[in-house]
Amino acid sequence: MKRYKVIYIFILALTVLVACGNSTNTANQPEEVDTDIKAPEFNGDSAFAYVKAQCDFGPRVPNSTAHTQCGDWLVAKFKEFGATVTEQKATLRGWDGTALNMRNIVASYKPEARKRVIICSHWDSRPWADNDPDEKNHHTPIDGADDGASGVGIMVELARQLQLQETEVGIDLICFDLEDYGTPQWYNGKHDENSWCLGSQYWAHSPHTEGYNARFGILLDMVGNANARFYKEYFSQKMASGIVSKVWKKAHKLGVGAYFPKSEGGAITDDHLPINNVARIPCIDIIPQYPTCEQSSFGPIWHTVNDNISNIDKSTLKVVGQVLMEVIYNEK
Ligand code: AHN
Ligand code: ZN
Secondary structure, eight states: OHHHHHHHHHHHHHHHHHHHHHHHHHHHSOOOOOOOOOOOOOOHHHHHHHHHHHHTTOOOOTTSHHHHHHHHHHHHHHHHTTOEEEEEEEEEEOTTSOEEEEEEEEEEESTTOSSEEEEEEEOOOOSOOTTOSSGGGTTSOOOOIIIIIHHHHHHHHHHHHHHHSOOSSEEEEEEEOSSSOOOOTTOOSOOOGGGSOHHHHHHHHSOSSTTOOOSEEEEEOSOOOTTOOOOBOHHHHHHOHHHHHHHHHHHHHHTOGGGSOSSBOOOOOSTHHHHHHTSOOOEEEEOOOOTTOSSOTTOTTTTSTTOSGGGOOHHHHHHHHHHHHHHHTTOO
């Protein structure tokens, strides 16, 4: 009898201990409260129409009529959607000595706000399809539906959304010029990394407003292909890992994580580098990589004449656009 009593008390004590332990644990564990708001719905069809509108002008290569006309269209569109538009114009030298008429276009929302976020992309298209499998095309200008127009198309749709519902922070949609005038593969002379990204280099050295600053930036490059997989680009991860986490988390929460693998990709020279290194604003690059593609790690249509509207996928535009919406509408 005595022994049973001892065992009974022992078990009772143990039960109480375990229970207390559990309850203490639960109380100490901060519950993950999701304070995110649901952003308005990004329209993929609308973004697609804006990508097509740019391509319809013809290749937007520097110093061309199509380039001027598309630039005018972008300025008009951003104004129509209520943005404060600032242009930067300058004459810059290309790798071949050509004087290039640069035109950076900035569409600002809440220009007076001190907390700001940059969404950017390049709007020029490459004058040479120098990675085309057919050598005959190596001097042919490209439409740049993916390489250029896709990111800008998403930005024009973002502008339409920003007019309908404002964000807490200020937003700058920056269209960089002269990204894709980099030394072509067929040139036998010296290849300079600085021949790429001329518009963003210019902007980083002298931003569109004095004393400009932003919390962070997100660069979009080639965000319109059906097979796009946005690995975490090396420099983005190295220089703005917090922003990479923020964006990739939103994508996975939205259920579109398949487009945003959690693994790291290669290092890419792009417009985010001068923003990080010169303007000192953390900026990531959302850019697809194709690790198994033999033609190019940027995919089979990159810098070929096939980079046209027939290879643009509305669903990919929608995925990227919605992820950006979730980011910017939750920035306080
Ligand atoms: C280089 O090829 C060195 N960088 C790729 C940047 C780029 C070109 N993005 C689009 N077109
Ligand atoms: Zn390119």
